[in-house]
Amino acid sequence: DAGVTQSPTHLIKTRGQQVTLRCSPKSGHDTVSWYQQALGQGPQFIFQYYEEEERQRGNFPDRFSGHQFPNYSSELNVNALLLGDSALYLCASSLEVVGELFFGEGSRLTVL
Amino acid sequence: AQKVTQAQTEISVVEKEDVTLDCVYETRDTTYYLFWYKQPPSGELVFLIRRNSFDEQNEISGRYSWNFQKSTSSFNFTITASQVVDSAVYFCALSGRRGSQGNLIFGKGTKLSVKP
Numbered sequence: 001d002a003g004v005t006q007s008p009t010h011l012i013k014t015r016g017q018q019v020t021l022r023c024s025p026k027s028g029h030d031t032v033s034w035y036q037q038a039l040g041q042g043p044q045f046i047f048q049y050y051e052e053e054e055r056q057r058g059n060f061p062d063r064f065s066g067h068q069f070p071n072y073s074s075e076l077n078v079n080a081l082l083l084g085d086s087a088l089y090l091c092a093s094s095l096e097v098v099g100e101l102f103f104g105e106g107s108r109l110t111v112l
Numbered sequence: 113a114q115k116v117t118q119a120q121t122e123i124s125v126v127e128k129e130d131v132t133l134d135c136v137y138e139t140r141d142t143t144y145y146l147f148w149y150k151q152p153p154s155g156e157l158v159f160l161i162r163r164n165s166f167d168e169q170n171e172i173s174g175r176y177s178w179n180f181q182k183s184t185s186s187f188n189f190t191i192t193a194s195q196v197v198d199s200a201v202y203f204c205a206l207s208g209r210r211g212s213q214g215n216l217i218f219g220k221g222t223k224l225s226v227k228p
Contacts, residue, residue: 004156033214042116042203042218043157056215088155094214101214103149103157 002027004093004104012110013081021076021107025093031055032074033101034066035090043090049074050096078109086111114139116206118219125194126227133189133222135204141165146180146187147205147216157203163187194226 005024013019025032031050035043045058049068068074072093078085088108092101115138125131137146148160161171163180171178175192191198201223205216 031214035216040220042205042220043216044218045215048214058215090155090157092157092214100159100162101157101216102159105155108155 004091004102006089006091006104006107008107009105010108010110012112014112015081015083017081017111018077018079019081019109021078021089021091021109023074023076023091023093023104025072025074025091026102029093029095029099029102030072031094031096031099032068032072033092033094034074034076035092036060037088037090037106039087046076081111083111085109114141114206114217116204116217116219118204118222120222121220122223122225124225124227127196128193129226130190130192131194131224131226133191133202133204133224135187135189135219137185137187137204137206139206145207147207148178148187148189149203149205149218151201151203151221153200160189191224194224196226196228199224199226 003026007022033048034046037043046060047057048055052068063079065077088106090106092103094101117136144165146163149157151157168180177190179188201221203218203221205218207216
């Protein structure tokens with residue numbers, strides 16, 4: 001039973017570029033949440049998707065957007081990258097909004 | 113506002129020592145959930161425990177135990193007879209939305225190093 005898978009695992013971008021990160025939820029899960037974890041900090045909630053709609057959103061600018069597909073997989077898009085966007089981006093899936101979260105290993109983004 | 117404070121940034125112990133990781137939280141919600149996660153070097157967060165605000169019973173799971181004290185807004189985590197494999201960053205987290213684990217407020221984490 002595959003857990004939460006994320007791609008790519010590492011990537012390097014330059015300021016102003018755009019990036020797309022992908023997440024496949026654990027089998028049977030229908031809800032995906034995204035977190036940003038800066039070095040030495042705890043994860044910060046970006047947003048949550050359920051039934052292909054954004055259900056909750058944290059305190060992140062509109063440069064951060066997402067999408068959930070009919071197969072429950074999800075993408076996180078970040079436009080106009082800033083140096084401060086360098087972080088580990090974690091995806092977590094659950095069965096419905098109230099389910100226990102299972103995390104992937106993350107995508108480490110470096111912005112130069 | 114909701115907040116989680118883990119005052120211990122790093123802890124280093126020798127194998128077989130007991131160690132307690134502190135967690136203090138702030139919330140105005142009457143119903144809330146508290147969590148502990150473990151983050152090994154590989155990066156994924158591993159769920160350890162969830163406790164709701166109405167259940168103040170301490171819990172023990174093998175070498176792990178948790179002490180929830182509502183009066184002091186604390187949810188501390190103790191590892192008994194620590195092992196090298198316990199080395200990781202441990203996060204305490206809070207969810208104020210009833211039943212929802214999607215939006216968690218995390219502390220900054222405590223890095224535990226267990227030396228042989």
